[in-house]
Amino acid sequence: MKAAVIVFPGSNCDRDLAVAFEQAGADVTMVWHKDTALPDGIDIVGVPGGFSFGDYLRCGAIAANSPICQSLIGHAERGGYALGVCNGFQILTETGLLPGALRRNAGLKYICCTVGLKVATADTAFTSGYGVGDVVNVPIAHHDGNYFVTDEKLAQLRNEDRIAFTYEDNPNGSVADIAGVVSKNRRVLGMMPHPERAADDGHGGTDGVAMFRALMDQVATA
Amino acid sequence: MKARVYVMLKNGVLDPQGEAVRHALGSLGFDGVQGVRQGKVIELDLADGTTEATVTEMCEKLLANTVIESYRVEMG
Numbered sequence: 247m248k249a250a251v252i253v254f255p256g257s258n259c260d261r262d263l264a265v266a267f268e269q270a271g272a273d274v275t276m277v278w279h280k281d282t283a284l285p286d287g288i289d290i291v292g293v294p295g296g297f298s299f300g301d302y303l304r305c306g307a308i309a310a311n312s313p314i315c316q317s318l319i320g321h322a323e324r325g326g327y328a329l330g331v332c333n334g335f336q337i338l339t340e341t342g343l344l345p346g347a348l349r350r351n352a353g354l355k356y357i358c359c360t361v362g363l364k365v366a367t368a369d370t371a372f373t374s375g376y377g378v379g380d381v382v383n384v385p386i387a388h389h390d391g392n393y394f395v396t397d398e399k400l401a402q403l404r405n406e407d408r409i410a411f412t413y414e415d416n417p418n419g420s421v422a423d424i425a426g427v428v429s430k431n432r433r434v435l436g437m438m439p440h441p442e443r444a445a446d447d448g449h450g451g452t453d454g455v456a457m458f459r460a461l462m463d464q465v466a467t468a
Numbered sequence: 469m470k471a472r473v474y475v476m477l478k479n480g481v482l483d484p485q486g487e488a489v490r491h492a493l494g495s496l497g498f499d500g501v502q503g504v505r506q507g508k509v510i511e512l513d514l515a516d517g518t519t520e521a522t523v524t525e526m527c528e529k530l531l532a533n534t535v536i537e538s539y540r541v542e543m544g
Contacts, residue, residue, distance in 0.1 A: 347535040
């Protein structure tokens with residue numbers, strides 16, 4: 247599996263994400279936001295967490311309009327995989343690749359802690375290593391993770407089984423406890439929690455490893 | 469020429485910052501503040517002849533996230 251991880255000014259989880267991909271056996275290339283093309287043969291693009299462009303205007307809004315994101319959109323439209331974590335999820339919603347938007351946390355505080363996530367679907371390359379209903383422990387660290395979709399869109403997400411993870415104990419006010427959603431073709435996942443920060447014994451938890459391993463199995467054979 | 473863009477969370481989208489401001493006003497003794505909505509104002513300094521349609525396009529593409537925000541453009 248060949249992975250590219252995009253680096254924006256203000257990204258701070260790019261190397262963590264790269265290490266998680268590498269530990270699962272992927273070849274990883276770091277890609278700068280001003281690059282206009284992804285390297286050839288990329289299977290999956292990682293959009294990392296952080297504070298791209300200082301969260302100016304809206305979280306992810308400026309990054310979503312950077313040159314590399316045109317390539318990212320093309321990659322996704324051709325059926326390529328993408329994983330956006332935290333600020334990466336915000337960026338993916340701003341590009342329109344994923345529905346909804348992330349608002350300020352309902353409690354207004356920046357939240358940094360480990361949360362229980364319930365696996366809502368195992369029918370994606372990202373979550374096939376888990377069982378539906380499994381609870382995994384993954385850290386969150388965000389100020390704007392309060393997921394919003396309209397009632398109509400929520401019904402569509404449910405009908406199409408596109409909610410990937412829900413919070414056991416909703417920390418931020420997200421609609422329907424949603425922590426992560428996938429695109430219609432199930433190949434783009436955005437999630438606020440950080441699986442790459444639960445991918446090594448030194449992290450204090452390894453529940454994120456199954457995601458990267460499942461990707462390695464499924465994407466490499468796709 | 470100048471344009472001013474007002475961006476607000478749409479009605480029906482909870483505005484936790486506005487709510488916090490409302491509570492703070494109440495604790496300062498300002499009674500009767502029934503609701504506060506917080507938004508932003510963006511001032512654009514534009515080349516003469518820039519049309520409102522162009523500013524609207526800027527709003528749609530970048531300045532507002534129309535999933536959760538509405539916007540209003542004031543030219544001049």
